[in-house]
Amino acid sequence: MQTSKTLTGPPPLESGWLSRVVSSYAVRTLLQALLTIWAVVTFTFFLIRLMPGNPIDVYVGFLMNQSNLTYGEALQQAASQFSFDPNASVFQQYLGYLGDLVRGDLGTSITSTGTQVVDQIARFLPWTLFCVGLGLLISFVLGMTIGMLIAYYRNSVLDTAVSFFASVLGAVPDYIWGLLILVVFGVQLGWFNIGELRGTYDPGLTPGFTPAFIWSVVRHAFLPVLVYVIGTLGSWILNMRSSTTSVLGEDYVNVARARGLTPGRIATTYVGRNAALPLFTLLAVNIGLVIGGSVIIEELFVYKGIGSFLFFSISQRDYTSMQGVFLVIAVSVVVANILADLLYSSLDPRVRIEGER
Numbered sequence: 001m002q003t004s005k006t007l008t009g010p011p012p013l014e015s016g017w018l019s020r021v022v023s024s025y026a027v028r029t030l031l032q033a034l035l036t037i038w039a040v041v042t043f044t045f046f047l048i049r050l051m052p053g054n055p056i057d058v059y060v061g062f063l064m065n066q067s068n069l070t071y072g073e074a075l076q077q078a079a080s081q082f083s084f085d086p087n088a089s090v091f092q093q094y095l096g097y098l099g100d101l102v103r104g105d106l107g108t109s110i111t112s113t114g115t116q117v118v119d120q121i122a123r124f125l126p127w128t129l130f131c132v133g134l135g136l137l138i139s140f141v142l143g144m145t146i147g148m149l150i151a152y153y154r155n156s157v158l159d160t161a162v163s164f165f166a167s168v169l170g171a172v173p174d175y176i177w178g179l180l181i182l183v184v185f186g187v188q189l190g191w192f193n194i195g196e197l198r199g200t201y202d203p204g205l206t207p208g209f210t211p212a213f214i215w216s217v218v219r220h221a222f223l224p225v226l227v228y229v230i231g232t233l234g235s236w237i238l239n240m241r242s243s244t245t246s247v248l249g250e251d252y253v254n255v256a257r258a259r260g261l262t263p264g265r266i267a268t269t270y271v272g273r274n275a276a277l278p279l280f281t282l283l284a285v286n287i288g289l290v291i292g293g294s295v296i297i298e299e300l301f302v303y304k305g306i307g308s309f310l311f312f313s314i315s316q317r318d319y320t321s322m323q324g325v326f327l328v329i330a331v332s333v334v335v336a337n338i339l340a341d342l343l344y345s346s347l348d349p350r351v352r353i354e355g356e357r
Helices: 017-023 025-048 055-066 071-081 090-102 117-152 157-171 174-188 211-248 251-258 263-288 292-300 306-316 319-347 349-356
Strands: none
Touching: 025 090, 025 319, 117 157, 117 211, 117 263, 117 292, 117 306, 117 319, 157 211, 174 211, 174 292, 211 263, 211 292, 251 263, 263 319, 292 306, 306 319
């Protein structure tokens, strides 16, 4: 009697460690994040080199206008000052940049000889995070509170008035509000001296945790923060109102009322928590765009943050500084979206269970 032999091959891929690693949510998220950052870095690297002019051309024009030099004299002086070769191959520059980036080196500023880009970012970034982050936090909390309130009084006079006001706030760009504040309240009414509020703090003060320095920082940041709050408050109100109105019609809210739960517990545990879920994704996107969205406002109020630094780098065609700031923007957006996914899954168990499956 012959017995058939069962051919046993290698174990199926599903049971191997490689399959478990590839199917891991954390690994897939990390790979997707790295791919996104690489794509943004590559796109911005070639895009900024398509801009008309280069650092040497910009500086040559400046020397010819200020010092009455000839083009040849200005070109020779600029070439000796900048560590940038405009005749080098773009792909050679790209490969060199990627090699430095892998080692954690963002390069040296072209226009500020000897200054590391990472040092410049570390100098300007905290001011933007403080100013825009504070404005975004205030507008988010106010928007959720007001939006949830008018949702309970929907179709009333209060709902109509607040919704109209929020629509106006959301329709006007934030830099328009900044111009109105400067022109109306600063110039026409004279409520504040525009010149005294330039910068991030009074130039005569020494940075430190002293009452005078803290008050100066708050005073200089007040107007930019106010603009950020006004510019984003309307969208938070309308989104929270729409989300709350949808949640109020759900069956579990009616069941909670039938069980005799207090209105306060229903509003916080059942309505508020579920209505706020879609807003956390929007909050994450806004957090990631904090850095790039601060350029115009910081220029209006001469607030020395990363947006002002980016504007200066673009005007001077400082390629390495621009690449460093764009890299920070890309990383902040990617990290913010990952944190939003984690926060969303912690607030909504259904998302976490589906992800585990």
